[in-house]
Amino acid sequence: DAKTTQPNSMESNEEEPVHLPCNHSTISGTDYIHWYRQLPSQGPEYVIHGLTSNVNNRMASLAIAEDRKSSTLILHRATLRDAAVYYCILSALSNTGKLIFGQGTTLQVKP
Amino acid sequence: NAGVTQTPKFQVLKTGQSMTLQCAQDMNHEYMSWYRQDPGMGLRLIHYSVGAGITDQGEVPNGYNVSRSTTEDFPLRLLSAAPSQTSVYFCASSYGTSGSPNYFGPGTRLTVT
Numbered sequence: 001d002a003k004t005t006q007p008n009s010m011e012s013n014e015e016e017p018v019h020l021p022c023n024h025s026t027i028s029g030t031d032y033i034h035w036y037r038q039l040p041s042q043g044p045e046y047v048i049h050g051l052t053s054n055v056n057n058r059m060a061s062l063a064i065a066e067d068r069k070s071s072t073l074i075l076h077r078a079t080l081r082d083a084a085v086y087y088c089i090l091s092a093l094s095n096t097g098k099l100i101f102g103q104g105t106t107l108q109v110k111p
Numbered sequence: 112n113a114g115v116t117q118t119p120k121f122q123v124l125k126t127g128q129s130m131t132l133q134c135a136q137d138m139n140h141e142y143m144s145w146y147r148q149d150p151g152m153g154l155r156l157i158h159y160s161v162g163a164g165i166t167d168q169g170e171v172p173n174g175y176n177v178s179r180s181t182t183e184d185f186p187l188r189l190l191s192a193a194p195s196q197t198s199v200y201f202c203a204s205s206y207g208t209s210g211s212p213n214y215f216g217p218g219t220r221l222t223v224t
Contacts, residue, residue: 034210043203043218044215046212049210049212085153098159098169099146100156
C-alpha cells in the first residue's frame with residue numbers, strides 16, 4: 001500500500017481557513033485519497049475522499065494536485081470543534097475496507 | 112440507522128482470560144474491519160472481512176481471531192489476553208464499492224492486567 005506523509009501538527013485560528021497538506025508520491029492510478037478525522041476519545045470520522053478531481057462537501061474541500069502526488073484538505077472556517085487528528089489515507093480500489101493509518105496531523109484551533 | 116455499534120464500551124481482563132468484542136452494523140455493508148489504537152498512535156488494522164464467510168489478516172493479527180457468519184456482525188476474539196493487547200479497539204464498515212467511506216464504531220477500551 002502506498003504511503004502518505006503529513007506534518008505532525010498544525011495550528012489555526014478560529015474562523016480562519018485551514019489547509020492540511022498530504023504527500024503521496026507513490027500513489028497508483030486506482031488509489032482513492034481519503035481523509036478521516038478523529039476527535040478526542042472518539043472513533044475516526046469520514047471527512048471526504050476523491051480520485052482525480054477536486055471535491056467539496058458540507059464538511060470540507062479536497063484539492064488534488066494534477067499529478068496526484070499530493071492533496072490538501074481545506075476547512076473553510078475552522079471552529080474549536082475541528083480540533084482533531086486528521087488522517088490522509090490512500091485506499092486501493094480493490095481494498096476499500098482496508099485502511100492503513102499513518103500518524104496524521106494534529107490540528108489545534110486557537111480561539 | 113444505529114450505524115456501527117460496539118460492546119462493551121470498557122473491559123478489564125486478567126492475563127490469560129479470553130473474551131469477545133462485539134461489532135454490529137445495520138447499513139448492509141459488505142466490508143467490516145477491526146483496528147486497534149495504542150496511546151498516541153494511529154490505528155492499526157487487525158482483521159478485515161469482505162463479506163459473510165470471508166476474512167483476512169491485517170497488519171497486526173496475532174492473538175486475535177475473527178469470523179463472519181452474517182453480514183451484520185463481525186466479532187473479535189481474544190483467545191488468551193496479554194498486557195500488550197491493552198488498547199482501544201475500533202470496528203468499521205463500508206459498502207466496499209469504489210472509494211466508499213468507512214464508518215467507525217465508538218470503540219471498546221480494553222485493559223489487560
